[in-house]
C-alpha cells in the first residue's frame with residue numbers, strides 16, 4: 001500500500017472509538033441527504049457505503065429501507081460498528097461485481113485518496129454502480145494535498161487531498177457520472193459534493209442553504 005494511505009489507515013485504526021463517539025450526532029443536512037438518496041433509490045435498493053468508518057451513515061441508510069454493505073480499509077473503524085454487513089477493502093479495488101449496486105454513498109472518504117488515483121476510484125465507483133444508479137459524494141473543498149497531524153487526540157497523521165469542482169466535475173463525467181447537483185458547505189473544513197435533487201424544504205430554497213454535500217447520477 002502507498003505510504004499516505006498506510007499511515008492514514010493506521011491513524012483511523014488508532015482513533016476509531018474516539019471518532020465514532022465524536023461523530024455520533026448526525027446533522028440535519030446529512031439526514032436530509034440520506035433521505036433524498038433513499039428516496040431516489042427506493043426501498044430494498046442495494047447500496048455500498050464506501051469509506052463507511054464506524055457506520056453511522058450505514059445505519060441511517062438501513063433505517064431508510066436500503067440494503068447496505070459497508071466498505072472500509074480500516075479494520076479498527078469497522079470493528080467500531082454495531083451490526084450490518086461490512087467488508088474490509090480498498091475503494092481503489094472494490095470487491096463487488098459490476099453493476100451490483102443501485103447506489104453508492106461515499107461521505108468524507110475520497111478526501112484521503114492520493115490525487116493521482118482519484119480518477120481510477122471514480123472509475124471503480126462507476127463499475128459497481130448500475131447505469132442509472134445514484135452516487136452521493138462528499139469531499140473536502142480546497143487546494144493542495146498534505147498531512148494533518150494529531151487527529152482525534154492521537155499521535156497519528158492523515159493525508160488529505162482537497163478538490164475543486166473545476167477538476168472534480170470532468171473526472172466524474174469521464175467516469176460516467178452526469179447530472180451534477182453540486183453544493184458547497186462549511187464546517188470544520190469546507191466541503192464540496194452532490195446528490196439527488198432536494199432542497200431544504202423552504203419554498204424559496206435554491207439549495208445554496210444546504211450545509212452538506214450531494215451526489216451525481218450515473219448515466
Ligand SMILES: C[S@@+](CC[C@H](N)C(=O)[O-])C[C@H]1O[C@@H](n2cnc3c(N)ncnc32)[C@H](O)[C@@H]1O
Nearest residue numbers: 012051052053072073074077090091107109112
Ligand atoms: C473521515 S472518515 C469518514 C467515515 C464515514 N464515512 C463518516 O462520514 O463518518 C474516512 C474513512 O475513509 C476510510 N478510507 C480512507 N481511505 C480508504 C480507501 N482507500 N478505501 C477504503 N476506505 C478508506 C478511512 O478508513 C475512514 O474510515
